[in-house]
Amino acid sequence: MHRNAQFCGRGSNLIKIPGMSDTHPAPLYSTLSHAEVRSVIIGLMLAIVLGALDQTIVSVSLPMMAADLQGVDLLAWVVSGYLIAVAVATPIYGKLGDLYGRRVMLSTAITIFLVTSIASALAPSMPFLVGARILQGLGGGGLISVAQAIIADVVSPRDRGRYQGYISGAFAVASVSGPLAGGLLTTYLSWRWVFWINLPLGLVALFISRRALTRLPVPKVKRPIDYPGAILMIIGLATLLIGITRVGQGASWVDAGNLRLFGATLVAMAAFYWQEQRAEEPIVPLGMFNNRTVAISCTILFIAFIQVVSLSVLIPLRLQMLTTVGADGSALQLVPLSLGIPVGAFIGGKLMTRSGHYKKIQLVGALIVPIGVLALAFVDPHGILPGIFCMGAIGLGIGIQLPTSTVAVQNTVEYRYVGIATAVAAFCRSLGAAIGIAVLMALLLAALQADAPASAASFSGGEIIKAMMGDATVHVNAMVKMQLAGTVENAFRQIFSISAAIAFVSFLLGMFIKDEYLGDAPPRTDEPAMVVD
Structure with a gap:
């Protein structure tokens, strides 16, 4: 027998995982007051901000870290190590949350994150910092x-869009505003x-979430944990992401x-x-991906975070290489992007709550992104207003x-599978x-090297980036730098065009998604089950 489940819509048959108990506490949203839900959401938003902020907040600080800790060769792993750990930890936390309760798992994740934040802040060497960041990612993935x-x-399916809008907006703002902070x-x-800076935010998130989530259901049935599967997944994904990151x-x-x-x-x-x-x-x-809505929506989220x-x-990077703005100035120009994401999340959530559907709203967002990215590819980097408009869109x-x-994704699975589906x-x-x-940076480096003028034919893509940013270790005269500017502009135009093509895939996939109604009633758990032999 196959042990995977096919997760279908509420009104259709569900193929269950053999051996999995159907016993699962009912959701709380019918008994929570608006004030209680608001208290929970505030704590969750702080947790999301903590996890997302540390994906990018270190990017501007990397040169200073390298100078203090004498470890330039390991510098990229301060970011990559965290991202890899977050990626492999998220589904594991989702499964453990389904088995042992999400309140205890959230508290565990916050605690791990805070302890490793202290270790990172006190790091005496670059290897120590990289190790601390990897462990910090294990907490961040749970957050x-x-x-x-x-x-x-805590929220009914019909209202979930509005609150997911708040959560998604907090995540995206933290990710994009991290370099500026x-x-x-x-x-x-x-x-x-x-x-x-993580300590005050984390302690507040821990206090609020522990207090607000006291009524959160805890599964009464203790089930085995798939430790071999978790270890194999960590090995497989870690080696894949390490390889891709090395290419970048x-x-x-x-x-x-x-x-x-x-x-x-x-x-x-x-x-x-x-x-x-x-x-x-x-x-x-794995049978979850047999459901078209889950597979397509997860792919759309994958592309969105690319x-x-x-x-x-x-x-x-483009602005610093082609204009006179510094790190702070280029980070400030990301503000339209960071503001546009929560606005879009809020609008999308409100429209879902009002209409009870998501497909058409999803398609609109999926069409705007490739148009905006393609326009950005052909905008003069010195043109502030066109750039602001493109990034806002x-x-x-x-x-x-x-x-x-x-x-x-949450609406198309049964309630007892919501944790792993969300994870x-x-x-x-x-x-x-x-x-x-990792992939886009690898393509950028290759494009820079391939299109380099004869005067800089021996330069690698990384050396061209250093030369255009005024790094003293790669000295070029004004004439060569002017020639390289054309190479850089063409390379970024290629990369943004590729990125726009990737974004357009979301629109094509979204055409095939099933547009189910978002009701106010709890998910059904009494649907007929079939086991696939």
Whole structure:
């Protein structure tokens, strides 16, 4: 027998996972007051901000970290290590939340995050900092996935869009505004303050969430945990993301190290697939992706966060290479993007609440993003107003997709599977963030090197970036720099065009999604079950 489940809409048959108990506490939203729901949402938004902020807040602080800790060769792993850990942790937290209750898992994630933030702030060396950041990502992944799953516990499906809009907006604003916050803290205090700032936010989030979630249901049935599946998934995804990240740092796709990493990925993921077919309680029920709504919505979230994280890195990089604005100035120009995302999330959530549907709203957002990114590719980087308009539109389109896709996933599964379904959606977002920036940076480096003028033919893509940003280790005269400017502009035009094509895939996929009604009643749990032999 297959041990995966096919998660279908509320009115259709459901193929269940053999061995999984149907006993699961009912959702609370029929008994919570508006004030109680608001208290829960505030705590969840703080948790989301904590997890998302640390994905990008260190980016502007990296040069100072390298100077203080003498570890330039490990610098990229301060960001990549965190993103990889977040990606592999999210589905595990979702499953554990379904098994042991989301209140205890959220508290655990916040505690891990705070302890590792202290370790990061006190780091005496670069290897120590990288290790602390990886452990911090294990906490950050729980913050994001468990917080979003709790929405399904305290809010009815019809109202879920509005609150998911708040949550998605908080996540996106934290992700995009991280570089600006990191730059200000580093400039006026110290790079260590990008970690110290987590303590007051985390303690408030821990206090509010512990207090607000006392009535959250806790499963009474203790079930086995798929430890082999979790370990195989961690190995498979970590080796994949490490290999892609190395490419983004200039390594060849087919160098010996990457071939070993990708080989390990294939072996681990094949073993993971086999394990999930036989596990009594699979860590990721792969049959979930047999449901069209889940598969498409998770892909849309994956693509959306390719845009969120890659644009938050590529736009400032383009401005610093082609204009006279510094790190702070380029980070400030991301404000339209960071403001557009919560506005779009709020609009998308409100429209879902009003209409009770999500497909058309989702499609509008999916169409706006590729148009905005393609326009950005051909906008003069010196033109402030056109750039602001494009980034605002992109943020609006991304924001609209976030709550609609998350609610679509939650609405199409039974309540007892909401935790793992939400975690899988969050995992796809984190995977998009980690893979997207690695791949697009790799393509940017390749484009810079391929189109370099004869006067800089020996330069690598990384050296061209350093030369255009005035790095003293790569000296070029004014004439060569002028020639390189054309190369840089063409390279970014190519990368943004590729990014727009990727974004357009969301619109094409969204045409095939099923537009189910978002009701006010709890999800049905008495639907007929079938087991696939």
